[in-house]
Amino acid sequence: MADRRGHSHPTTSHKVLVAVGGQDVDEETVRLACRMTDPQGGKIYGVHVIEVNRSLPLGAVLDDVVDRGEKILDEVEKLAAASQLQVETELVQARDTGPALVDEAVEWGADLIVMGLPYKRRFGEFNLGKTVPYVLK
Template identity: 30%
Template sequence: MLAALIVIASRGRLTFLADLYNFGAMLAFCMTHLSLIYLRIKRPNMKRPFKAPFNIRFGKYSLPLTALLGGLATAATWVLVVFTKPDGRNLGTVWILLGLGMYFYYRKKQAIAPAGKLEVEKVKIPEFKAKKYKHILVPTRGGKETQTVQMACEIAKVHGADVTAVHVVEVPFSLPLETPLYHRTVVAESILKRAEAIGLEFRIGMNLRTIQARTVDAAILDLIEKESFDLLVIGTVLSPSGASRGYGTIVERVLKNSQCPAWICCSSW
C-alpha cells in the first residue's frame, strides 16, 4: 500500500524513485558491511562455515577487505544522496522515523525492552542420542507414490545410508509360492526401475529387490527381521475419509509388528 502511494507521489519521475532507492539501499548495504566487521571484532573465534577472503589483520582482529571497502563506498554514496538529493533524503528520513516509531511501539506493547537481546541456550536432554540410519528399506507399490522413494533418498543422503527398494509380488494361496508370474514380474521391474531413476537423481545407489510372498506385510516384516534394516519408509494413500479409516490394513500391520522405526509418507486422492 505504502509502495503504491510512493509511486503515485513520484508522478512518473524515475529519478525520484531512484533517489529513494539509493537512500535505502546504500544505508542497508553499509549496515551489512559494518555488521560483518563488528562480528569479526566482537566474536573473532566464532565458527564460520565460510570466511570472506582478502583479510587484513589489525592486532588480534582479522577484518575483511571487501567489507571495509564496501562499507566506505556505500557510506560515501549514502552521504552523497543525503546532501545532493532532497527528495530521497526527505522521504527516506520520514521512512526511517516511521519504521523506528512502529518498532518502539511494538516493543512497548509486547513489554519488551527496546534493545533487548535474545540468547539461544543449548539444552541437554539426558540419555538422548542422535539416531543414525545406515540401512533403509522402502517398499514400492504402484510406482506412482514417488515421494516415498524421494523421502528415503533424502534421508539416505543426510545419513550416508544405503537404500533397498523392494516390490512384493503377491502369490495367491491357490498357487505354489514359486509359481512364475511373468506379467506381475515385468510390472515389478518397471516400478523398481522408476525407483532407481529417482535414486540416480539424488546420487544414491539403490538395491532393487523383487520378492514373491503371500502377503505384502509379511514379506516386509520378514525382510526387516532377517536383514537388520534400521529404518522403514513406507507410503500410503488416504481417501477423503482416511482419517477415520486409518492408514490402511497393510501399513497398520507393518507398524504394529515392525522391529525398526518407520516413516510414513501420506498422499491423498
C-alpha cells in the same frame, strides 16, 4: 530408537528400506526415503512385494506381474541414483505383503522402513488397509 553414533547426519538413517507398490504415491515415498538416508554411505533398499494367491504355488511365475514389478523397481533405482545413493532392489513373491516387508527389513538390517499410503476410504472412513498396521506392530 536407532543408534545414531557414527552417522554424519544425526537425522538420517544408514540403511533405509522403501516399500513400493506401483501407486501414485511411490515417487514421493522414494524421494522421502532418499532424504532420510545418510548421504555419507547410506543405502536404499527398494522392495516390491507380489502377493501370490493361496490357490497358486508360492513360486508361481507370473510374467506380467513380474514385469510390472521390475519396472517399478527400475524407477526406484533411477530416483536413488539421482540422489547419489547406493541402491539395491528386490522383487519378492509372498502370501502377504506386511510379513514379507518385515522379514526383508530384518534380513537386510534396515534402520528404517518408509512406506507410502494413498488416501483410501472404505465404508466412508479412512482405511489403512492390512499392510501398514502389520508393519507398524
